Amino acid sequence: MRILITGGTGFIGSSLCRKLLGFNHSLVVLSRKPGTVAQKCGAGVEAVSNIEELGSNDPIDVIFNLAGEPIVAKRWSDARKRELLASRIGVTQAIVDYISRVQKKPACLVSGSAIGYYGDRGDATLNEESSFHDEFTHQLCQQWEDCALQAEQQGVRVCLVRTGLVAGEGGGFLQQMLLPFKLGLGGPIGSGDQWMSWIHIDDMVRLLIWLGENESARGVFNATAPKPVTNREFARALGKSLHRPALIPMPAFVLKAAMGEMAHLLLTGQKVMPAKALESGFVFNYPDLTGALEQVLGVA
Secondary structure, three states: OEEEEEOOOOHHHHHHHHHHHOOOOEEEEEOOOHHHHHHHHOOOOEEEOOHHHOOOOOOOOEEEEOOOOOOOOOOOOHHHHHHHHHHHHHHHHHHHHHHHHOOOOOOEEEEEEEHHHHOOOOOOEEOOOOOOOOOHHHHHHHHHHHHHHHHHHHOOEEEEEEEOEEEEOOEHHHHHHHHHHHOOOOOOEOOOOOEEOEEEHHHHHHHHHHHHHOOOOOEEEEEOOOOOEEHHHHHHHHHHHHOOOOOOOEOHHHHHHHHHHHHHHHHOOOEEOOHHHHHOOOOOOOOOHHHHHHHHHOOO
């Protein structure tokens, strides 16, 4: 197949590219820095800086839309919130416009979202049908998803992937936590009672490809492992895997002072289950945190 990937140079996107290349697919990556695509995504990957560069004579079969500014890279000023929204909606709308003008439509659009859609739901167990708490992350994801769903009007099958915390070597949330834990300075954040819904990068990439190939899959899918943990449980498991203590808590007021409104992401969470993926027969290679951490850290 000929596959278009946005966000292909990111942690998830580059892993997806390498996996797809192993299946001999032809890949096109939309990137603001096309010169970096070959190094990050693999030799032979076509790079474009604008979706207008895609000609109608060589149609796209599947689109993976993973583009978006990192949500935790900077404090959430009003300007930063607009950047986060524009980076997602702008690319997604460009994809929808591309689909509307080409004669041969892609079979499927697999478009990114996040479990932040649900907002702070405390200890409630959430599936794809669950309600939400109205806050910035929900509004961001809702608009992102609504934009992607416009492709259904063109007869394209759309899958929306609400991604949790992705654990993998060389990227993702785990890499930012390793140093303090390796130094024996890690521990729970705030109360430690908030839920962390995570997924191993291997399962993340396999789920994306599975959604692209599975003609019966459509609508929202939670991309999280079936065994979420509390932040305290996560800290304990990571410390054990590294053979380090994990007892030093990070007080909530310190995070709030350093991160402002964005600290809410770390002090609250969602207990999310991948109900639709499990019901549809998807099998997770890393369903429990201990096995996932051992693989990522190379201590299995």
